[in-house]
Amino acid sequence: MINVPDDPIGRLPDAWRFCVGTGRFELALRRDYQDSLALVQKDIGFRYIRGHGLLSDGVGVYRPHEYGVRYAFTYVDQVVDAYLGLGIRPFVELGFMPYDLASGDQTVFWWQGNVTPPRSWTGWAELVKATVAHLVDRYGLDEVRQWPIEVWNEPNLAPFWQDADRDAYHRLYEVTAHAVKEVDAELLVGGPALSPGAGDWMARFADFVEDRQVPINFVSCHAYSSGPAQHVPFGTHQTLAPATKLLDQFAEPRATLAGTALAGLPVHITEFNSSYRPDNPIHDTAFHAAYLAPVLAGGGDHVDSFSYWTFSDMFEEVGIPTALFHGGFGLLTHRQLKKPTYHLYAFMARLGGEALARGDDHLVTRHPDGRLAVLAWAPVDVEGTAVGPGDGHRVRLSVPLAGAADAFVARAHVGEDAGNAYAVWCAMGRPLSPRTREIEVLREAAEPVRRYERLPVADGRVTLDLALGRHEVTLVEVSAVVDETPPWWSDSHLLGRGDE
Template sequence: MGRNINGEFEFDVIRHKDTAAAWSQELKVIFVLRGNGWLHTEEGDRTYAISREDIFVINSFQMHSVVLEENGLAISLSLSPSFLAAASPETEDRNVNCKSFLHEEEKQQLFDIIRKDLALAFRAWYKKESELSIHLRSRVMALADDLYRYFSENVENTGRESGRERLRAAVEYIHRNYREGITLADLASQTYLSTSYISRSFQKYMGVSFTGYLTQVRLFHAALLLQGEGTVTEIAYESGFSSASALIDAFKQYRGITPGQYRRNLGKRPVTDNAEEMKTAEGFSMAFVSLMKYADKAEEAAEPVVTGVCEISVSTGIVKRQLRHTWKTMINAGYARDLLNASMQNQILDIQKSVGFRYIRCKGVVDDDMMLYSRDVNGNSSFNYVYLDQVLDFILSAGAKPMLELGHMPSAMAQKKVQFFKRPSFISPPAELEQWRLLIESLMEHLIGRYGMEELKKWLFVPWISMDMHLFGLFVKEDFGEIYSVTYQEIKKACREFVICGPGTTLLSLEAAKWFCDLCRERDCIPDIFTVRSYAAIDPEEEKSGLKLVENNESFYMAVDGDEDCLMHLRRKVKDFLEAEGEGFCGLPVLMDEWSNNIWQRDLCNDTCYKSAYLFKSIMENHDSYYGLGYFSISDQLDEIAPAAEAFHGGFGLFTQNGIAKSAYRAMQLLSRAGDKLIAKGSGYFITASENEIQIFLHNYCHYDMLYRYRNTTNLTKTRRYKVFQEKAPRSFHIQLEGVRPGRHEVRRYGIGRKGGSAYDAWIDMGAPEPMTKEEEKTLMRLSSPVYRREEAEAEGLLKIKASLMPHEVCLITISI
């Protein structure tokens, strides 16, 4: 899950059916997050019942097993002997006797200290409270100090640890092959130790014979299997026992009961209130709350807030480069039918007036709700373009050009009636490809007849949906190839100058992307613009964090990427890919046709001022590196999942479904004021200039913490949404502008943060009313404007500007010149 840089300590998660090693050289601190289970140790050959919030320690080289019930979950922190010895050599001669479950509630005060220490250490790790490892090490060291202060006891030094270390290869072989008929001779051949040495060493250093150790390992696995429905005979053979009788005898010898009694006891365990997965209404796990409440209650002296200072010296007379502001090339409006909604139209008109995008992209052009294609009772096809014409007329009236994704598939034409989303969108190849071709032919004839050839040359066409949808088993890539190539040919047959975009890939599968390029060369259907998309999502297995992604049925099975610069890194990846593909693809413009901070449509952080900082960072750092950055999307009115009753429900949009501007929209408004000359750019700042003004853009972005990236949270509610980020200090910027004309200059400051510019935070200050009255909605619209201040500054060839930003805050400073 998480190991520190020198392998000194490691956090890990223990789940049902995870088999903890029977021994290890590390000291382990284990806290039960939820559910019940059992701890079996070599001391007195004891088995203990464990439950939620129990905390206990497994000493170095202590044989043990931890078994959890089906919904059980625990967290462990392993401390290496070298880490403990470096801190205090005396620990080598001491064990820790810490088992909270042996004591009554009134005697838990000392154990609460250990719980608090573990919670603070875990928080320091997953929130990255400091860039320096010394902070995390100090938290872990405090835990070790309290363990040995309150729970240590002297042990006789018998050389057991070094002896056990020599047996490591033998023990590991047993754990890998316990199902087989292992003998001393097998171990000797595997470890190059004599059989007599192995036999003596097991008894001397492990406190049990070789046969006894092997039997206990098999028992550990048998106990796990007894939680299932297998018969005793099946479990005996699966665990390495020669017969059911052998398993029964071993259970009686080491557990004092039969396997049948053990299984019956499992069924008698009381079901606690925590037996079921605890989730928020939005589907986020609350599994770590039981531990992290001890961090919240910790009575620590307030630590001083350290502010990072960024000193910037800029010559205003030197222009780095001219800016094209390609992030304003395109924005997503969602599904075509939504553009007939008056509220959506007002939102689009708002953003076009304040920002002004060249293209408005809409999906679902041939979905059933557009009523574009149907068949009568005799099977005859008919086409109706009324709704589509209204959508296109509106986009043009808003001062933009359409970018049309010709998807998904009319139900009357679909091979399979597969609805991936809640809305009537069928993701399927056509039953007859010729019918699809005729649909595209008819569509192009209609568009040319209504809008003219020259107008359509300014539009963008996407032949079908994203190629990546085949990764979810909705169709095979060969189906995509057929539909894409046929559609491409029909569009180009109408006019070779019509602009085609594709394939809308995340490049998660390079193999599929290469296949697409080969197909395009083979069938002469290379797109004019290569399109990619990013929702900062990764396969949970890719990161090997050890955390389990909390699933729900309204999100793809993806975690949020820990890479804060994933947009930048994706652009480099795409560039390298296209260059490697060579002919036809090298040098193609790259359009990000969809992007956002994650794939979750109910991420409550989407409503907060975090999103404004995310947009500032993403657009500033990737300015003009793409042909366009198509943010997804304008509005929360997106019917891919069931609509939410609440205004601030965590949707993708820049506006709530009732038209309230979020902080993300306010951020776009500020960014649209950038000049056409780049003066300076760096971590957290972007300075531009126009003819009579300098614009300074600043942000203090904070990324999601490790737990939240996997949909786990310790404290996220509708009114508390800022505790799921990495710890970050306030940041100050000291900026010196050289070459400014002497005299007084007007300085204007616009800020977005929790104190202004964020409709969500204003809603919290209003008492979080739900549902809102019309008066409250109007008040929020007014309060969502950025904080504004005007001042004057004196320059004598040098102008000094200072600004301090709290986490998640952004700022625009304009200076008249």
């Protein structure tokens, strides 16, 4: 039994909900994308959203002609208007290179984002200034000053930046940062958006920025915990390191930058997940929710934000998905089916601001009105050979609840046998294109199991004895019972027979 103290140990950081990832920019023009984002915002409420391709040809910003260049913001305006209407702001990523401004033909992804330096650095600077100035003009300076502006994506990897040329990226960052600051000195610009394991890149970037006195307001990098890809038709399997590996990666930038001019800057993990592949079935499982639970509970100790990659399976880096469940990054599938990890985030959104206790399998919080909210999870085994049913886990807590004789306890959980549409889809025979009735069944199966009870309060405390199934994540909400039952009420009257 864990005795949870009355006094808080601190505030619960909301770094987990600061930002969420998305597929390429123009996907936001689709109705199903906006419907999915609206659902996510209702249940979770992220503050920012980040994705690739703002300046790629699919968005059509850079439009050269024989008399010069026109910057067209038709799609940009529609997408940003939709974001703001849903209560979420853009975390702006500047990339990739418009084909007509690119110095080469190298592209990345099925949708062919160009990843070569500009053939004209002046042309690139003018494109950046025009884009940022347009955002300021349309949405107001006070608003856009709140939007982080990140320069490129994973330039330390050759697929994302030609030859992973460090010097060329440093020049890109310098030109871009100055262009942003020419629009307004208080706009937030940062980078270098590095993939995991790039400590040397980060250190040399810090030296470059300091030596050249280049503007920088935040540092960004990414975190993933999967091993080499083992490809199968239309999918990928990978080993996973323990979830603590993600927390180690979160902590790495501050350790690397200690003693440099960048020490003390906000650190944003602008992408994180278990696997870096958008076709790894682990993303769809109950295992995944339990795996990431300690990361969401503890990640705010290390960074200012960590952005889940991504909110939806509407994501086409390796092509259009071939099945409803295909291992996509999303918290939601196409057609808005909620995955277990979606519910992990929705449970986090219902926690209180005061943290009372945190352990390897639980997080206890309190709301301002005294209600308690407990997140508990069954630790996972990354060395296991299956993600199916197995031994359960028990969490026993004594939690404080002052001024009540009884407590109302509401519990919602997901796991191998609850809130797990993927498992039901597998039981159906993995239909590639489920029919309407099958979609309805999957939608029902995707919801958490909920149950309710009334427990006694003894000496201002409530005992919660939580038996968790394998890979279960559970939310328990505890509130004081204010009993308004009439004094004349008796259950024996229900059949109209009176007291007997």
